[in-house]
Amino acid sequence: MPHLDKLKNALPVAPLKLMVLDSAAELGNKVNDYLVDYRHREKNAYTDDPAFQGYVEDDYLFRFSTPRFNSGEGKAILAETVRGKDLFILVDVCNHSLTYQMQGYVNHMSPDDHYQDLKRVIAATNGKAHRINVIMPFLYEGRQHRRSGRESLDCAYAFEELTNMGVSNFITFDAHDPRIQNAAPLSGFDNFTAHYQFTRALLRSEKDLVLDKDHIIVISPDEGALDRAIYFSSVIGADTGMFYKRRDYSTIVGGKNPIVAHEFLGNNIEGKDIIIIDDMISSGDSMIDTSRQLKAMKAKHVFICTTFGLFTNGLSAFDKAYEEGVFDKVITTNLSYRPPELLTKPYYMEADMSKFLASIINFMNHDLSMEIVSTPTERIQRIIELYNDDMEIYQV
Incomplete structure (x- = not known):
């Protein structure tokens, strides 16, 4: 964890509890393990102080359930008290693998279902938690961030709704448009990126990269991702390029205007x-x-790095493209659900975000500046330095 010294003399806001919805169970368990490890190793002189009650625990997971009736209606049930806790609720709205029974049919959970469950658990706390923080890595309806016709602004309304329900801090990753925070400008909104984790995963898998302007170009696949490409290229010392998508705005296919050419x-x-x-x-x-x-x-080589790998049309197109030599690696984070089949592919690499997310939670629980963990420039440059010196980077 970066800057552990910052935590030594900082009081926690309240006892920490991590409420992980079923949609994010795998990620949540890893985050919990890191939190337990952090706090058992932390050299804090004040852990016997009453203000640090519940600070060092063997488990921070909060016990609850979200059962459903056969009609499809649901509810949230808390199995322990939430009074006075600093509650962090983790949800993955993209996990379509979860199912429930309705009228004898099996339904796969949609983002709307996950969002509704999130609201249920917030409502079940009944205002008793000291503070409620929502961690939603993939921003619900994040691509519906602006109007281009007679349509709903789902993302803005969802953020405003959660704020009105008492959510103090909203944590997301690589928001499609972080300006969505303008829907509730007085509420906490933190948007993090995975640049360091991408760098780490890529350098682990590739042993012969030369990181300079003469050998590497960071490409933005469209104008919307240009800021990401510019930052990443400037940190690793590479050149930048961009593709412009020409779309056919006269038709809509699959809910979007089809791309005519890049x-x-x-x-x-x-x-x-x-x-x-x-x-x-x-x-x-x-x-x-x-x-x-x-x-x-x-x-020479093409490496694809994206925060979220949804693969809504399956993996067959990627399998074929890989066999044809169209790309060399696909790197995504573990912040959203990935089909088990993807993890077995020879072209796939995971950028693990669980340790970083645990750091975010730990620092926020102490009410410390998020700038400490949100700016990865120095860490990226350090890992590149080690890579260029042929040194071990696994523990960086």
Whole structure:
């Protein structure tokens, strides 16, 4: 954990509890393990003080359930008291693997179902928690962040609704448009990125990368991801390029305007390694098309780094593209559900975010500045330095 010394003399806001919905169980258990490890190793001279009651525990997970009736209606039941706790609620609205029975049919849970369960557990606390913090890595309805016609603003309304329910802090990752916080500007909203974890995963898997402007180009697949590409390229000392998506705005296919063509804006990429960075892979069609064009332009290697891998159309297109040499690696985080099949693919690499998320929770529980954990520039440069010196990077 970065800057552990900052925690030594900082009082916790209240006893920490981690409420993990079923949708994020795997990630939540790993985060809990890191929190337990952090606090058992922490050299805090005041742990016997009453203000530190419940500070060092063997488990921070809060016990509750969200059962459903056969009609499909649900409820939240708390199995222990939440009074006076600093509650962190973790939910993955993209986990479609969970099911429930309704009228004799098996229904897969949608983002709407997960969001409703989140509201249920908040309502069940009945205002007794000292503070409520929501961790929603994939921002619910994040792509519906603005109006382009007669349509709903679901993301803005959801954030406003959670704020009105008493949520003090909202934590998300790589929001499609972080300006959504303007819906409730006086509420806490923190948006984190995975640049360090991408770097770490990539350098672990590739042993012959040369990280400079002559050998690496960071590509934004569209204009929306350009800020990510510019930051990442500047930190690792690489060049930047961008694709412009030409869309057919006269038609709608699958809820969006289809892409007619990708136009590349940037320097010559022949013989260079390419890192494509974006917030998500949805169907993956545009990402594969981008990679195909880069290989046609004689790129040496193509590495795809996205925070969320949804793969809404399955993995067959990626399997075929990999066999054709269209790309070399796909790196996503474990912040959202990934099909078990993906984890077995030779082209897949995971960027583990559980340790970072545990750090965020620990610092927020002490009411310390999030700048301490949100700026990874120094850590990225340090890991690159170790990589260039052929040193071990696994513990960095």
